[in-house]
Amino acid sequence: MKRYKLNILILVVVMLVSCLSCARQDFPQTHNAGEATGIHESNPEQEERTSIETEHYMLRKVDGNWHLKFYESREPGNNEPIGSSSADLRFESLEELTSKIINDSFDDVERRIIRQMFEENGDGIRIFDLTRPVTAVCPEGFVVKSVYWYGISYTFVLKDQADNTASLRWFDDAEAFETYFDSQYINRFKSTVTVSEPEITDGKSVYTVTTQRCVEKMVRYEPEPNVFIEEMYMIDTKGNHDLDDLFGKAEGLPYRIRVYNGASDIKYSVSISYPTHYFQPDELMQFGACRK
Numbered sequence: 528m529k530r531y532k533l534n535i536l537i538l539v540v541v542m543l544v545s546c547l548s549c550a551r552q553d554f555p556q557t558h559n560a561g562e563a564t565g566i567h568e569s570n571p572e573q574e575e576r577t578s579i580e581t582e583h584y585m586l587r588k589v590d591g592n593w594h595l596k597f598y599e600s601r602e603p604g605n606n607e608p609i610g611s612s613s614a615d616l617r618f619e620s621l622e623e624l625t626s627k628i629i630n631d632s633f634d635d636v637e638r639r640i641i642r643q644m645f646e647e648n649g650d651g652i653r654i655f656d657l658t659r660p661v662t663a664v665c666p667e668g669f670v671v672k673s674v675y676w677y678g679i680s681y682t683f684v685l686k687d688q689a690d691n692t693a694s695l696r697w698f699d700d701a702e703a704f705e706t707y708f709d710s711q712y713i714n715r716f717k718s719t720v721t722v723s724e725p726e727i728t729d730g731k732s733v734y735t736v737t738t739q740r741c742v743e744k745m746v747r748y749e750p751e752p753n754v755f756i757e758e759m760y761m762i763d764t765k766g767n768h769d770l771d772d773l774f775g776k777a778e779g780l781p782y783r784i785r786v787y788n789g790a791s792d793i794k795y796s797v798s799i800s801y802p803t804h805y806f807q808p809d810e811l812m813q814f815g816a817c818r819k
Contacts, residue, residue, distance in 0.1 A: 581631030583638065586657070589650045593658075595628065596651025597642060615640050616676040621662055624674050624681065628657065645678035653679050656818075661697050661793055664815035669693065685814075689803045697795040697816040704794035708787050711796075712755060740767050746781075750808040753790040759783045780804070786811050793817065 579586040584597045616637060618624040627633055633641065645652045655661065663671055663683040669691075673684045680703075683695040698704040716722055719739065725732035731748040742763040749755050758781035764770035774782050784806055786797040793816040799806065 579629060581629075583631055584651070586629070587650070593654050593656060594651040595641070595654050618674045618676065620671060621660060621674050621681070621683075624676055625657060625660060628654065641678075655679055655681065655699070659818040661816050662819055663695050664813070664817055666810055666813035691799060691802055691804075693814065694798045695795060695814060695816065696797075697793055701789070701794060704789055704796075707796065708755075708789065711785075712757065712787055735762075741765055741770055748808075750812065751790060753788075754812070755787045755789075756808065756811060757785045757787075784811070786814065788815070791815065 577588050584595050587594055587596065618627070627637075641652065663685060665671065665685055668687040668689075669685040670687075671683050672686045675682045675684070679699050680697060682697075685693040685695060698707065716736070721737040722745075723735040723737075725734050725747075727733075731746050734745040734747070736743040736745050741761065742765070744760040744762050746758040746760070747755065760781050761770070761774035764774065780802055782801055784797075784799045784802060788795050788797075795814075795816045797811065797814045
């Protein structure tokens with residue numbers, strides 16, 4: 528009799544475990560704040576259903592893109608900018624930014640900036656891929672010092688021991704990069720600026736840029752297809768002492784170097800202001816961006 532009862536008990540336990548397993552498969556996987564492992568599902572079908580509930584918002588993957596949707600709607604008439612989102616949404620690292628998003632650990636000011644500054648649609652605010660975020664590729668000697676978040680993208684601030692600072696901005700798609708490249712490189716100069724015809728020197732195009740306040744030299748070249756480098760030099764401040772103070776330390780060196788890389792899978796731009804030495808093209812090409 529005891530052996531019979533034991534067999535019955537084992538059968539009941541097996542049936543309960545089986546039922547619980549079926550129920551788990553039928554119910555969408557939802558993870559609470561802090562359960563970061565919920566964004567790394569290996570099963571593609573489960574990954575599409577992945578979501579993380581936090582105190583103030585829901586994180587969901589919709590059509591392959593992550594969205595952050597607040598539970599409460601925006602207040603009518605409360606969409607005016609409240610300042611620079613890049614100035615306020617600064618983080619020590621990409622890991623800190625990702626952790627704050629997953630764990631809903633923003634302060635009230637940061638949360639208000641997110642709600643007012645980032646573009647929102649019916650699915651919420653589209654943000655970067657939490658599963659495989661883009662990280663910076665640094666040349667030797669450079670390290671990430673901070674990250675500025677813009678919603679779907681972010682910018683890395685990189686520094687080396689010689690006090691050189693580089694800003695690396697990556698773009699979510701080719702169209703976003705082309706729009707930025709067009710505004711900053713192709714059509715940057717306004718009618719109040721006079722740009723000379725280029726002189727070709729060692730495969731580089733050298734321009735003289737004249738404004739009401741100064742004369743600059745601009746050097747542009749393309750070391751690889753669809754990779755453009757621009758160097759800006761101050762030539763004459765026309766007696767404007769504020770410009771003397773600002774650009775004096777860059778004497779003999781470009782005061783700004785910019786790289787626009789449209790050839791990589793992840794397109795990006797790099798800006799270096801007041802470099803302490805001349806960056807050769809091969810050094811500049813060591814900057815990059817890749818997915819974890």
